[in-house]
Amino acid sequence: MIDLDDTDRAILRTLSRDATVSAGALGRKLGLSQPATWRRIKRLEDQGIIKGRRLVLDNDKLGFGVTVFLGIKLATRGRVSLEDFERAITAIPEVQVVHHVLGRFDYRLRVVARDLPDFERVLRRRIMTLPSVGEVEANVLLSEETFPGPIG
Structure with missing residues (x-):
């Protein structure tokens, strides 16, 4: 298991709700600079905790009800x-x-x-x-x- 601190967990919670949040906006929310936030996100990706970001489509609006x-x-x-x-x-x-x-x-x-x-x-x-x-x-x-x- 990889050691995560409270800031890492806050980043993961926020990105799991909305993966389009910019590192700058996320940093402002967490009291971090944009570069510091980006480095944390990159580390989480490099460690394999963040495997990717997905586009979520609305099946109903696409005609698949x-x-x-x-x-x-x-x-x-x-x-x-x-x-x-x-x-x-x-x-x-x-x-x-x-x-x-x-x-x-x-x-x-x-x-x-x-x-x-x-x-x-x-x-x-x-x-x-x-x-x-x-x-x-x-x-x-x-x-x-x-x-x-x-x-x-």
């Missing part, structure tokens, strides 16, 4: 490799996130679609046609809140 979480259990482990499944599933544009997990399902996916008929099309024509797909469970997202998580 339905988000579904899929649990997928592969049919037979020996016939298709995990790498082959991952390569095939990530080639489907509606699949936003793929998690290889331990438990009842082998994978958890986040899938977006324009509406429920569009999701059904993606499920039937793209996902269920993969030779390795066995059991599938779908959960439709009703609402979502995101939190930065612990920074300690």
